[in-house]
Amino acid sequence: KNQVEQSPQSLIILEGKNCTLQCNYTVSPFSNLRWYKQDTGRGPVSLTIMTFSENTKSNGRYTATLDADTKQSSLHITASQLSDSASYICVVSAGGGSYIPTFGRGTSLIVHP
Amino acid sequence: GAVVSQHPSWVICKSGTSVKIECRSLDFQATTMFWYRQFPKQSLMLMATSNEGSKATYEQGVEKDKFLINHASLTLSTLTVTSAHPEDSSFYICSARDFGELFSPLHFGNGTRLTVT
Numbered sequence: 001k002n003q004v005e006q007s008p009q010s011l012i013i014l015e016g017k018n019c020t021l022q023c024n025y026t027v028s029p030f031s032n033l034r035w036y037k038q039d040t041g042r043g044p045v046s047l048t049i050m051t052f053s054e055n056t057k058s059n060g061r062y063t064a065t066l067d068a069d070t071k072q073s074s075l076h077i078t079a080s081q082l083s084d085s086a087s088y089i090c091v092v093s094a095g096g097g098s099y100i101p102t103f104g105r106g107t108s109l110i111v112h113p
Numbered sequence: 114g115a116v117v118s119q120h121p122s123w124v125i126c127k128s129g130t131s132v133k134i135e136c137r138s139l140d141f142q143a144t145t146m147f148w149y150r151q152f153p154k155q156s157l158m159l160m161a162t163s164n165e166g167s168k169a170t171y172e173q174g175v176e177k178d179k180f181l182i183n184h185a186s187l188t189l190s191t192l193t194v195t196s197a198h199p200e201d202s203s204f205y206i207c208s209a210r211d212f213g214e215l216f217s218p219l220h221f222g223n224g225t226r227l228t229v230t
Binding site for chain 2: 031032034036041042043044045046049051087089091100101103104105106108
């Protein structure tokens, strides 16, 4: 069964600090992995996409990594801002033409001033 | 970029009535759309996959007769919550993927907050 596990479930950090969110998956065959940011009461928005051959990808203060061998991904947030407070969801899409996505439960991040 | 419009953004209805939620892809065609339900401080839960021109595929535990899905065109899917009850109160979100774009992300609507009184 395809599964995506995220940790931690929730995280509280001070503004300006860095943090790293984890995502482990068992989706097979693997197509791609995306990190989404969901602000409260809004739909999720894609931050980064990682395909099989990619190890690291950055989008501003967000850096995602992928280890396809261990089936792990991380999202690193640098110099956090209050606006980073949101839920971060890891979504892994299966290959084979279906691209059916499997969602993680998300990590709730709260950035305090 | 690709945009998915969801309407209404919030609705309050009385118990026993039905509510229709629309999900439109504005600048791309979506043969497949997804409907989710989200309770406070919880992750998205996939309810069903909406397929243009055919029946929706429901996840285990989701009542297809209660949550009616219609995907009559390549840009519109609707979710109708029939005979709503207070326990149906939730945040409903749709998403669509532009299959014309390789590795297209899921484009999400901004959700519909349903409150059943």
